[in-house]
Amino acid sequence: MFSPEVCQKARKSRDHRFDGLFYVAVKTTGIYCRPICPAPAAHEKNVEYYEHAHNAADAGFRPCIRCRPDSAPGSYAWLGTQTTAVRAKKLIDEGALSSHSVAQLADRLGITQRYLNKLFVQYYGTTPKQYALYKQCDFAKQLLQQAKLSVAHIAFASGFRSLRRFNDAFVRLFQLTPSQLRRESEQVQSHITLHLPFRPPYNWQALHGFLSKRLIEPMEWLTDHSYGRTYRLDGYDGAFEAHFDEPNHRFKVEITINDIAGLHLVVSNIRRVLDLDADPNFIHQHLYQSLPESFQLTAGLRLPGIWSEFEAGVRAVLGQQVSVAAARNLLITLIKELGETNHQGQVLFPSSAVMANCEYEFFNMPQRRKEALAYLAQYSQQNPLSNELDEWLAIKGIGPWTVDYAKMRGQSNPDIYLGSDLGVKKAFSQCGTLDIDACAPFRSYLTFQLWQQL
Secondary structure, eight states, X not given: OOOHHHHHHHHHHTOGGGBTTBEEEETTTTEEEOTTOOSOOOOGGGEEEESSHHHHHHTTOEEOTTTOGGGSOOOOOOSTTOHHHHHHHHHHHTTTTTSSOHHHHHHHHTSOHHHHHHHHHHHHSSOHHHHHHHHHHHHHHHHHHHOOOOHHHHHHHTTOXXXXXXXXXXXHHHSSOGGGGOOSOOOOOXXXXXEEEOOSOOOHHHHHHHHHTTOOTTTEEEETTEEEEEEEETTEEEEEXXXXXXXXXXXXXEEEESOGGGHXXXXXXXXXXXXXXXXXXXXXXXXXXXXXXXXXXXXXXXXXXXXXXXXXXXXXXXXXXXXXXXXXXXXXXXXHHHOEEOTTOOEEOOOHHHHHTOOXXXXXXXHHHHHHHHHHHHHHHHOTTOOOXXXXXXXXXXXXXXXXXXXXXXXXXXXXXXXXOHXXXXXXXXXXXXXXXXXXXXXXXXXXXXXXXX
């Protein structure tokens, strides 16, 4: 948490770089806001600062309807001894408690439920279950103000299975009923449009350049100011297109989905793929202090995510010992031969089930690489819930580079240094002495900074 002096300056200047990193509660109105709220600034004596929005809600403050705290970029803790708590928070943000219990989440983290609760209270001031409920209501509030969906549809889209439970939780957390946030008539949408914010700067040009060289058509598409693709996630499928809106520090995202109940999971993954919750100034400053002055850092660089760990693994296998252009051609061929279509006729990345028993005769490449694809698909089919990618090392044809690449782009792990990559080696040799360890926990960003040097 920043000092009160820093919070005061950021609040009075309405600095977008602090958006989502703390929240401002006004005691005289009972409302909490983002530091960029356009409303007249309250006197400092009437203000309290909270690191997380759910802390302000727990203290009895209700969200500002004008600046909408639910629209702030996520705040992600990176440092210190919080590793397990941070990982748990990230998994909950991605919907881990939508279909699993807190006990199952604790098992996944390798700790007891009691210890998980203790960690969460220590670092976030609430329990995992209370935090998950807040995230569901927070997403519902965003939908209520942005999407033309019925309240019932919004309840299910936010992960609730009961409309009554949704209404009760919403009123308890926000002191507002869902209908009080409604400005337009309710109707069901097949296309949903949301605005997903980020902290500036966001280097769209660098991301655009990176994606353009790796675009898999027709599953992905790219314009000067937007990126889109089809997706499949936990039984849900559809497509999204994200339009870069630099003046408003956000993406306008248009989403289609076959079942509204999975919307919160899809939106969470879109935020990860576009790296919307990063704090670019903090990362830039950390790398700047860890690298020699001669190293030219690219401002606003983001980690371009891949939709799933399995897709990232397949991309990595096909990228072994070939150029980026050659790997892209192989992936386009894979989509042409094995790509599946959903009920809307959209082309999806092939599933592990489809790839597991394929012999890949259509590929002109070493047999060992074909076998590695099949083995990876078979493993993913047999272990659909496993996210421990180090286990892939037991698969014939899968090495550390492939696993690290999948961690960096398929899981958006911020601390992967891809030191064995030929491009990284070339850039490293041109930059002189670099203290790689000092760049932790942002070595994935260092990897992309080195690629930018080329």
